[in-house]
Amino acid sequence: MLAYAPAALLFLVFCVSVLLERRKFSNAVVLGLAVLCALGALLYRLVSSKSPSVPYVVGALVALGAVALLVLVCFLFLNGVRMLRKEGRSPAHLLSLLAAFAVLGVVALLVVAAVLRTPVLIGVAWAAGGLALYFSFLFLCFVCYAFLYGRLQVRRKADFVVVLGSGLIGGTTVPPLLASRLKRGREVHERLSRRGGSPVLITSGGQGPDEKLPESHAMADHLVAEGFPAELIEREDRSRNTEENLRFSKEIMEAAKPGYRCVVVTNNYHAFRAALIARRVRIRGQVVGSPTAAYFWPNAMLREFAAILVDYRQSNAAMCVIIVLGGVAAWWAS
Incomplete structure (x- = not known):
């Protein structure tokens, strides 16, 4: 059982960290490391058992991984095509397709390097494979913890419900994505009100260059048209x-009630x-988070992940440099 000690310790750290502060990306990484250590310990115990079935189990795992990789590429490709058909040709809508081609490119590079075994290709393959594993690990951590975070119960009491804005259709009309946020905001507000509170709902969003009015005003008008009391809305x-x-919603809340508590509403992929x-x-x-169309979710999650990588660019850049240097060392050793 000693083999599972690192996994148990990491999981304990994860639990304590979540209790202290749920809103940390390090929680996702620690949980991912705990799962990775547990899988490593399980594999170690399997191999050290010297059972005759070990080669078959390892072969089955390799085959399962290959099939999963093929399914992933097909899914990303089909999702990318659907995104282009439904949402139009925009760079932000190409992420699923780009991810599919990136996976294929890395696999092809690894195969070619294994066949030709030239020093340069080996070094490049080591670096590309290492980067692919690093970003894949972070992405899985992000998706799994984002799912867990989205399952957390809404607090019993809050003074404000803040609904984040997004773009308007034709400069005036609330799109389905934003309407979903507003519906979820109403549900949260009603639930808090039933528990004895009287929260204020803040619609948050300024006016874009192609919009005829601020998003917050269009959002408030949409809520009032749906029967929500206008006196409970702050823009x-x-x-x-x-x-x-x-930041600006925080200013409103602090001015109204310095010791406030709030619930912020956005779409599930963005939460x-x-x-x-x-x-x-x-x-x-x-x-x-509020529900999002199933076809939109994968591309949106990739976009959110890319944004998080930028937010933590210094640590990610340092890891990338280390991985690339490992590729250089592999080339040198060849």
Whole structure:
């Protein structure tokens, strides 16, 4: 059982960290490392048992991994094509396709390097494979913890419900994505009200260059048209991105009630990154997500992950340099 000690220790660290602060990306990484250590310990015990079935089990695992990789590539490719058909040809909508081609490119490079075994190809393959494993690990950590974060219960009491804005159709109309956020915001508000609270709902979003009115005003009008009381709505109409949404909403909440608690509402794919930003700007509250169309979710998660990589660019750049240097060492040793 000693082999499982690192996994148990990491899981304990994860539990304590989540209790202290849920809104940390390090929670996702620690959980991923705990699972990785547990799988490593399981494999070690399997190999050290010297059972005659070990080669068959290892072969089955390799075959399963190959099939999973093929299914992943096909899924990403089909999702990318569907995104282009439904959402149009935009760089932000190409992430699924680019991910599919990146996986194929890395696999092809590894195969060619294994066949030709030239020093340069071996070094490049080591670096490319290492980078692929690093980013794949981080992405799996991100997806799994984002799923767990989205399952957290909404606090029993809150003074504000903040709904984050997004673009408007034709400069005036609330799109389905934003309507989903507003519906979820109403549900959270109603639940908090039933528990004896009287929260204020803040619609947060400024006016873009192609919009005829601030997003927050269109959001408020949409809520009032759906029967929500206008006197319970506060508009934050200066923000241009998620961080400003939260900063300017925080100013409104602190001015009204310095010891406030809040619930922030966005779409489910965006909830965890919004929570990371909320922690950075010291918002007192949690973030919840509203449903998103299934075809839109994979591409959106890739976009959110890319944004998180940029937010933690210094540590990621350092890891990339280390991995590339490992590739150089492999080339030198060849």
